[in-house]
Amino acid sequence: MADISSDASSTAIDVRPLARxxxxxxxxxxxxxxxxxxxxxVSLSVAPGEVVVVIGPSGSGKTxxxxxxxxxxxxxxxxxxxxxxxxxxxxxxxxxxxMSERDIAAAxxxxxxxxxxxxxxxxxxxxxxxxxxxxxxxxAPRETAEARARELLAMVGLSDKAAEHPARLSGGQQQRVxxxxxxxxxxxxxxxxxxxxxxxxxxxxxxxxxxxxLAQGGMTMVVVTHEMSFARxxxxxxxxxxxxxxxxQGKPDEILFAPRTxxxxxxxxxxxxxxxx
Amino acid sequence: xxxxxxxIHSFPYLLRGAGMTVLMAATAAxxxxxxxxxxxxxxxxxxxxxxxxxxxxxxxxxxxPLLVLLTFAYYLLPLTGIDLPPFWGVVLVIxxxxxxxxxxxxxxxxxxxxxxxxxxxxxxxxTRPLMLKIVILPQALRLAAPPYVSxxxxxxxxxxxxxxxxxxxxxxxxxxxxxxxxxxFQVFIGAGAIYFxxxxxxxxxxxxxERRVLHGH
Numbered sequence: 001m002a003d004i005s006s007d008a009s010s011t012a013i014d015v016r017p018l019a020r021x022x023x024x025x026x027x028x029x030x031x032x033x034x035x036x037x038x039x040x041x042v043s044l045s046v047a048p049g050e051v052v053v054v055i056g057p058s059g060s061g062k063t064x065x066x067x068x069x070x071x072x073x074x075x076x077x078x079x080x081x082x083x084x085x086x087x088x089x090x091x092x093x094x095x096x097x098x099m100s101e102r103d104i105a106a107a108x109x110x111x112x113x114x115x116x117x118x119x120x121x122x123x124x125x126x127x128x129x130x131x132x133x134x135x136x137x138x139x140a141p142r143e144t145a146e147a148r149a150r151e152l153l154a155m156v157g158l159s160d161k162a163a164e165h166p167a168r169l170s171g172g173q174q175q176r177v178x179x180x181x182x183x184x185x186x187x188x189x190x191x192x193x194x195x196x197x198x199x200x201x202x203x204x205x206x207x208x209x210x211x212x213x214l215a216q217g218g219m220t221m222v223v224v225t226h227e228m229s230f231a232r233x234x235x236x237x238x239x240x241x242x243x244x245x246x247x248x249q250g251k252p253d254e255i256l257f258a259p260r261t262x263x264x265x266x267x268x269x270x271x272x273x274x275x276x277x
Numbered sequence: 278x279x280x281x282x283x284x285i286h287s288f289p290y291l292l293r294g295a296g297m298t299v300l301m302a303a304t305a306a307x308x309x310x311x312x313x314x315x316x317x318x319x320x321x322x323x324x325x326x327x328x329x330x331x332x333x334x335x336x337x338x339x340x341x342p343l344l345v346l347l348t349f350a351y352y353l354l355p356l357t358g359i360d361l362p363p364f365w366g367v368v369l370v371i372x373x374x375x376x377x378x379x380x381x382x383x384x385x386x387x388x389x390x391x392x393x394x395x396x397x398x399x400x401x402x403x404t405r406p407l408m409l410k411i412v413i414l415p416q417a418l419r420l421a422a423p424p425y426v427s428x429x430x431x432x433x434x435x436x437x438x439x440x441x442x443x444x445x446x447x448x449x450x451x452x453x454x455x456x457x458x459x460x461x462f463q464v465f466i467g468a469g470a471i472y473f474x475x476x477x478x479x480x481x482x483x484x485x486x487e488r489r490v491l492h493g494h
Contacts, residue, residue, distance in 0.1 A: 072396050102404060109402025119397035123415050132411060133401035185401060 021084055023048040023189050023220040029068055029078035031061075031244075038064045039075065040244040046189070049218045053225060053235035053252075057267055061244040062224045066191050069222065070111040071104055082110055083188045109137050112182030112190040116197050118174040120166040120181070126153070127162040130181045138185065145184070152180035156210045172203030176210050189220040196227060208234075228271060232256055240264045283458035284467040291464075294450030295471045301364070301446060302433045305371040309432070310425075312372065313379025314418075318409070320384050331380070338377040344438050346370050351442040367439045375432050379425060386421030387413060419489075426483030430476045437472070447471060 024046040031039040038061045046052050054062045067073040069080055071088040079096065080087045087107045090097045099107070120129050130149035134140040140148075153159050156176035158169075166174050175195055182190060192211065196204040208230050215221055215234050225231055231238055231252060238255040240248045240263070248261045259265050284291075319331045338346075350370045354361060361369065390413060398408040418425075440449035451468040455461045 067396075070400055072399060105399070105402050105404045107402075108400060111400075113400040115393060115396065115400075117393050119393040121394065121397070121412055121416075123419065133403065136407055136411060137402045181401070 021048075022046055022081075023050070023083055024069065024222065025079075025081045026065075026069070027079050029065070029075050029080060031064060031068060031073060031075040038244050039068065041078070042241075042244070042246055043078075044239065044246065044249075046220060046222060048220055050236045051215045051221045051223065051234050052237050052239055053223045053231040054239045054241060055225070055228070055231060055255075055267075056241035056247075057270075060242045062241050063193055065241065066113075066193050066222060066224055069191055070108045070113055072113075082107070085110070087111070105137075109133075109185055110188045112185060112187030114175070114178050114182050114190070114192045114195050116194040118166070118171070118178045118198070120174055120177055122166050124165075125162065126158070126164050126166065126169070126177050129166065129177060130184045133181070134184050149180070149184055152183050153177075155183075155213070156180050157206070170203060171199045172206045175199065175203075175207045179207070179210050179214070183214075189222065190214065192221065192223040192225070194224050194226065196225065196230075226271075228256060228268075240267070242267070280460075281463050283454070283460035284463040287454040287458065287464065288467060290454060291447060291450055291467055291471060294445065294447035294468075295475065297446040297450075298433065298436050298448075298472075299475060301368060301371075301436045301439070301444075302429070305368045305375065305436075306429055306432055308368075308372040309375040309379055312376035314383050314414075316376060316380035317383035317387060320380065321387050322405070335377045335380065338374055343371070343374050343435055344441060346374055347438055347442055363442065363444055367442065367444055371432065371435060371439075375428060375435075378428050378431075382421045382424045382428060383417065385424075386417035386419075389420055390416055423483050423487040426479055426486060430479045430483070433475055433479065434472060 022045040024044070026042060026044040029039055029042045030037070042061075042065060044052070044065075054065065056062050064073055068075045069082075069087065074088070077096075079089050079091055085107060086099065088099060088104055090099060120126075121132070124132060127146060127149050130152060131142065131145040134145040134148065135142050150159065150162060153162055156179055158173060158176055158180070161169060161173060161177070166177065169177065178195075195211075196207050199207065204227070208227065211221070211223070211230075212234055221234075223231070223234065235252045237249055238252050239246055240255060240259075240261075242263050248255060248259060248264050255264060256268065259268065316331050316335070319327050323331065347367065347370050350366060354366055394412060394416065395408070398412040403412070436446055437448040439446060440452065443449075447468055451464050454464045458464065
């Protein structure tokens with residue numbers, strides 16, 4: 001572990017927006033892969049409509065944290081709630097009880113997730129990719145779900161691609177479809193896991209624009225990204241994770257331009273050295 | 278050309294035998310496919326006991342020649358009091374035998390799907406049965422289609438073994454014609470050509486499926 005001596009002050013500052021029930025509450029979550037501890041007693045609270053960007057070095061636990069939120073990764077300790085509803089585990093006194101698979105699936109339906117590698121279903125058309133889950137999971141009538149899917153496609157600028165299969169779309173287009181697919185479930189919160197990392201540089205902008213639009217619409221978002229300028233533009237708060245712990249969090253300008261900890265400073269220096277043209 | 282007269286005269290009879298071959302193969306392929314999918318799912322998702330049972334079944338069936346199983350069933354079934362008509366008994370044995378091979382093909386199809394597809398389906402709130410039905414199996418079966426068709430070709434040819442337990446189909450019909458005409462070469466050239474045509478048509482279909490899998494959808 002590197003310098004954490006100056007971290008105490010950062011955790012003492014509560015930068016949460018005021019007094020509403022958090023949309024996402026992560027309390028004391030720990031997670032190991034075998035002997036390697038990837039998340040260590042992580043707690044994070046995200047207010048409704050807040051955009052939290054998670055940054056940190058590779059292998060710091062950012063993606064794992066995101067995957068724990070909708071239980072794509074199981075975690076050993078702690079609890080997570082979305083809009084007050086537990087995801088994966090309930091507390092009964094001091095006991096932690098795992099929910100049934102059906103309840104976990106229902107809880108996941110309230111969380112939208114967009115992945116680095118798009119993960120569209122290649123055997124379905126774009127329209128079916130978006131409308132399948134609302135119809136089959138939420139029981140929405142097909143016509144309603146497809147009408148909503150077309151609306152979402154228009155929102156991400158892909159109205160003309162409804163009948164295509166994903167293989168015929170560019171990476172940026174696929175990622176925008178993936179965003180529309182997640183939104184079709186009317187999630188309470190959206191999770192973005194390095195969604196531009198697999199894209200050619202010229203395709204990054206269109207995906208970021210879709211996310212920006214979403215953030216302006218008031219969607220609660222947790223975004224893992226390496227795009228620092230985007231983080232600065234979109235984030236209400238930036239959280240820096242390293243070694244499975246939240247090292248520092250605060251407003252974008254504070255974290256990016258006046259970090260309090262050496263670890264954040266070192267990370268940003270490495271980042272700037274790498275991307276300086 | 279006169280040498281081929283026995284074949285020409287008996288060709289309609291051989292074609293009737295071929296009809297029986299196709300009927301038997303198709304009737305066996307359907308339960309073999311269903312059982313193959315079920316065994317594959319049990320192997321991937323079953324608990325330890327189920328998985329071990331399926332693996333034991335696969336090892337057993339794949340380690341014994343079909344001819345031995347057919348003969349064994351021919352003698353064993355009457356002793357167990359199960360009174361199946363010979364056609365259905367044979368179909369049952371072939372189906373159980375090929376289900377073991379098909380299950381491996383389907384299992385490979387399921388396991389070859391990237392984890393990302395499971396993540397995406399789970400992330401949308403799908404339960405496991407729904408995920409299997411609309412995301413995993415449609416893709417896995419598509420991936421498994423070319424080797425599956427190869428197995429179907431093998432199944433068609435395997436029906437020639439049933440003549441040993443007295444069932445009438447193309448091979449049995451050919452043997453009857455040979456006994457009548459004493460022209461084994463001509464008749465079996467004809468029988469071979471008919472088998473080839475059936476299997477070639479299937480193989481072409483397999484190639485077509487393979488192209489579809491390789492070139493997306």
